[in-house]
Amino acid sequence: MPRLNKRTSYYALLLPALIIYLAIIIFPIFMSLGLSFTEWRRFRMVGFNGIDNYIQILSDPVFHRSLWNNVQIMLISVLGQIPLGILLAYLLHRKWVKGTKFFEFMIFLPITISSVVIALLWNRVFSPVGIYTTFVRMATNNPDYIVRIFESEKYAMIPVLVVLLWQHTSLYMVIFLANLQRIPSSVFEAALIDGAKESTTIFKIVLPALSPVIFTCSVLAISGSLKSFDLVYAMTAGGPVNYTYVMALYLYQHTFTFHNYGKGSAVSIVIVILSVGLISLVRAIYGKAQKKFE
Amino acid sequence: MSRRDQTINAKWTAISYIFLILFTLITIMPVVWMLYSSFKPMGEIMLHPLRLPKAPTLDNYRKAFQYGNLIVSFLNSVFYSATATVSTVFLALAGGFALTKFGYTSSKVYFSLFTLGLLITVNSVITPLFIMETKVGLYNTRLGVILPYIAFGLPMAILLSTSYVRGIPDALIEAAVIDGAGYIQIFFKIILIVSTPVLATMAILNFLGNWNEFLMVFTLTSGENMRSLPVAINSFAGRLNEDYGLQFAALVVGTIPMFVLYLVAHESVIKGFGEGALKE
Numbered sequence: 001m002p003r004l005n006k007r008t009s010y011y012a013l014l015l016p017a018l019i020i021y022l023a024i025i026i027f028p029i030f031m032s033l034g035l036s037f038t039e040w041r042r043f044r045m046v047g048f049n050g051i052d053n054y055i056q057i058l059s060d061p062v063f064h065r066s067l068w069n070n071v072q073i074m075l076i077s078v079l080g081q082i083p084l085g086i087l088l089a090y091l092l093h094r095k096w097v098k099g100t101k102f103f104e105f106m107i108f109l110p111i112t113i114s115s116v117v118i119a120l121l122w123n124r125v126f127s128p129v130g131i132y133t134t135f136v137r138m139a140t141n142n143p144d145y146i147v148r149i150f151e152s153e154k155y156a157m158i159p160v161l162v163v164l165l166w167q168h169t170s171l172y173m174v175i176f177l178a179n180l181q182r183i184p185s186s187v188f189e190a191a192l193i194d195g196a197k198e199s200t201t202i203f204k205i206v207l208p209a210l211s212p213v214i215f216t217c218s219v220l221a222i223s224g225s226l227k228s229f230d231l232v233y234a235m236t237a238g239g240p241v242n243y244t245y246v247m248a249l250y251l252y253q254h255t256f257t258f259h260n261y262g263k264g265s266a267v268s269i270v271i272v273i274l275s276v277g278l279i280s281l282v283r284a285i286y287g288k289a290q291k292k293f294e
Numbered sequence: 295m296s297r298r299d300q301t302i303n304a305k306w307t308a309i310s311y312i313f314l315i316l317f318t319l320i321t322i323m324p325v326v327w328m329l330y331s332s333f334k335p336m337g338e339i340m341l342h343p344l345r346l347p348k349a350p351t352l353d354n355y356r357k358a359f360q361y362g363n364l365i366v367s368f369l370n371s372v373f374y375s376a377t378a379t380v381s382t383v384f385l386a387l388a389g390g391f392a393l394t395k396f397g398y399t400s401s402k403v404y405f406s407l408f409t410l411g412l413l414i415t416v417n418s419v420i421t422p423l424f425i426m427e428t429k430v431g432l433y434n435t436r437l438g439v440i441l442p443y444i445a446f447g448l449p450m451a452i453l454l455s456t457s458y459v460r461g462i463p464d465a466l467i468e469a470a471v472i473d474g475a476g477y478i479q480i481f482f483k484i485i486l487i488v489s490t491p492v493l494a495t496m497a498i499l500n501f502l503g504n505w506n507e508f509l510m511v512f513t514l515t516s517g518e519n520m521r522s523l524p525v526a527i528n529s530f531a532g533r534l535n536e537d538y539g540l541q542f543a544a545l546v547v548g549t550i551p552m553f554v555l556y557l558v559a560h561e562s563v564i565k566g567f568g569e570g571a572l573k574e
Contacts, residue, residue, distance in 0.1 A: 006396065009477030014392035017385040017448055018404060024445035025411050028422035035422060088317065091310040096303065105560055106318040109325070111567070112552040114506040114524040117545050120531050125324050129343040129538065166320060171567060178568025198306060219413075227415035230508040234528050248417045248509075255421045256513055264421040272418045279413065 029272070035265035043259050053266035063267075066245040069157050073228055073246070074278075076161045077168065077221035082214065084165070085172025090206060092173075093180040104177070108170045115167070119234035122163045126150070150236070156243035160232055167231070168224075172217055179213045180206070215286045222278050226271055247271055325549070332542035339538045354543035358530075364547055366519055367526035371551075373436065374511070374522055375504040378443035382451050383496045385444065390455030391485050395467055396477075405456065411449030416442075416509050427514055434515045439522075442514070443504050451496045458492035459485065495566040498559065505552060523548055 004012060039049040057063050088107065092100045110118065125132050126147045137145045149155050183206070191201045207214075229248035232238065238245040238253075247267060255264030331339055333350035358364060389408075393401045423442060424433070432438030462485065470480050486493075511522045521529070531544040556563055 003476040004478055006477060007398075010392050010396045010398060012478060013388040013481060014404065017389035017452070018407075020385070020441060020445050021408065021411065021448050024423065024442050025414055025419060026407070028419035028426065029414065031422035031426075032419060035425075088313065091306075091313055094306070094310075096307040096310040097314060103314040103318055104564060106321055107314070108560075108564055108567075109321050109553075109556065112502065112506075112556045112563070113549055114508070114527075114552075116508055116524040116528045117548040120527070120541065121324055121328055121545055124328070124538065124541070127538075129339055131323055131327050131344065134343050169317075174564055174568045178565070198302070223413055223415060227417055229417060230524075233508075234532065251417055251421070252513070255424065261421050261425060268418040268421060271415070275413060275415075 032265040032268050035261055036269045038262040038265075040260045040262045045262070049262070053263045054270070057263065057266055057270065062242050062245060063247070063250055065242055066247045066250045069244060069246050070226055070228070072157050072161060073164060074222055074225040076165055077225045078218055080161075080165050081169045082172050082217050082221060084169045085217075086176050086207075086210065086214075088169070088173040089176035089180055090202065092177055104174075108174055110167050111171055111174075115230035116234040118163065118167055119231050122159070123235055126159055151240055153241075153243050156236070156240065160235055160244055163235065164228070164231065168221075172221075175213060175217060176210060179210055183209050211286070211289070215282065218282050218286075219279050222282065223275050226275050226278075328542050328545055328549075332539065332546045334539055336537055336539045339542075354539040355547070357540050358543040358547060362530040362544055362547075363518055363521070363526060364523070364530075364544065367521045367523045368547075368551070370436075370519075370521060371505060371523040374439050374443060375501050378440045378447065378504050379497055379500045381440070382444045382447035382500050383493055386448055386451030386455045386496060387459070387486065387489055387493065388481060389448075389452055390459045391481055393452070394456050394460045395462075395464070405452070408449050408452040411446075412453070416446065420509065420513055424513060432514075434517055434520060436520065438514050439511055439520075442510050443507065446510075447500045447503065451500060454492055454496050455489070458489060462488055494562060495569060498563055498566040502552070502563070523551075 036053055037048050037050060038045050039047055039052065091097070092104060097103070124130050127133065128146050130147075133145060133147055137143055147159075149158055187205060187209075188201065191205055196204070227248055228246055229252070232244060232246050232249060233252075236244040238249045247270070251264050251267040251271070254260045254267060327344070330346055331343075332354055333352070334347040335351060335353065338345075338348065389404075393405050427433040427438045432441070466484060466488075467480055470484060471477075475483070506524060507522070508524045508528070511520070511525045512528075515521065515525075518526075527544050527548045531541045531548075
């Protein structure tokens with residue numbers, strides 16, 4: 001092997017990763033921005049149309065519904081998955097129960113299953129021959145019960161949200177558990193000797209110690225919820241009508257069904273802007289909260 | 295321990311059991327139900343949805359493999375995930391070494407550029423990526439799937455590798471330089487060897503992410519022989535709204551490979567996710 005000097009070695013090690021990354025992620029972001037100002041007809045670009053694509057998207061009721069559904073996913077992620085993840089992690093960490101390893105194994109299992117399998121499996125669970133339906137029939141003594149919530153314009157997202165809660169809570173649980181283990185056990189013992197209540201320990205010691213992790217997890221939850229596609233696509237494909245549409249599905253439809261790459265790109269830019277905006281907001285809130293603690 | 299402490303502990307033990315058992319049941323029940331239902335013919339599922347199979351049959355599996363093209367998809371998944379994972383992990387470690395141990399000021403810029411990628415999701419680039427791949431002839435090729443897999447794996451892998459390589463003592467590298475070793479040699483003979491723990495973490499997270507990825511294969515390929523397992527299962531099992539038994543069999547086939555891996559390596563999987571993995 002020829003001996004390379006320091007700077008050549010530096011680039012030999014760095015460039016392969018950097019080039020692939022720039023070509024596939026950074027360059028397309030700018031291309032997306034450019035495309036979002038173009039008009040497409042029948043697979044062809046026919047010229048620039050300024051911010052027309054954005055105006056069309058932002059005035060489209062289907063997009064409004066998609067956005068609202070994404071907001072619901074975001075709320076269930078940040079206010080559902082994260083707190084539940086903290087709770088489960090804490091219960092496991094304090095080892096009040098036997099078999100914590102078993103519970104950890106079982107609760108984390110959904111992470112290894114692909115969203116497509118999860119979606120189709122839960123569709124069966126809620127179907128007329130599903131476990132859920134059968135249990136409700138037995139419990140209510142109504143043999144004709146079927147799950148109708150999917151058809152409701154207002155509540156069609158609920159089954160999707162329930163499944164998302166089930167699917168991702170354990171991810172946060174595992175992250176929080178790993179970080180709880182970094183808090184020295186003497187801290188817990190000292191608090192307990194002082195006669196602190198469990199709730200005091202949680203709010204005065206555990207949550208402040210975890211706050212950087214909670215912040216990181218919130219950022220993840222937000223960017224994750226804005227991109228949700230797989231589960232929704234396989235579970236409902238946005239239907240019935242467009243009750244369960246999300247922004248990524250809206251984008252998919254414009255790019256891959258209508259081949260309107262201008263509009264598709266505009267949707268992705270809107271998603272990027274929302275994601276950056278929301279994450280900056282969370283960062284600002286976190287910064288303020290930190291100052292308060294100090 | 296005082297009596298008061300004991301009652302408090304008993305209370306928390308009860309709360310813990312309730313929550314943990316509830317969560318475990320919500321996971322076990324659908325999965326176990328899926329498993330045994332896959333051995334039941336359609337008629338039996340309709341009549342007795344919850345009952346264990348009376349005469350277990352492999353018929354559903356036979357049909358699923360026959361019509362679903364599942365073997366090809368399984369092999370594709372193995373190929374996509376393994377190739378992309380090995381490349382990502384290797385490139386990320388090389389990059390991580392360059393960014394931490396060379397002391398160039400440009401490293402900071404490159405590093406922030408990579409961390410920016412953590413916030414960029416597949417759907418913000420999928421439209422231009424589709425156009426680019428069509429233009430250069432990568433659309434519907436295996437390379438056209440693997441390259442984006444590598445690119446999207448890099449930000450997290452670079453984050454993990456830089457934080458690990460930063461912890462490797464500089465003295466180790468300086469000593470090798472004094473002995474006349476080149477930096478490339480140092481990478482292969484020292485960095486690659488001492489980084490085994492972080493390589494494992496990166497590989498596990500990456501492999502799992504790639505294995506379950508859906509959108510890129512779904513949009514960047516069109517041929518049935520190019521599909522990965524999730525895409526094949528979606529198009530095959532998604533259509534089977536009339537034959538539940540067959541659908542369950544396909545879902546089980548989609549679950550088993552990762553389940554086996556998880557069974558064998560769950561400690562590392564859980565540790566990997568807890569430490570770094572914040573990949574969705």
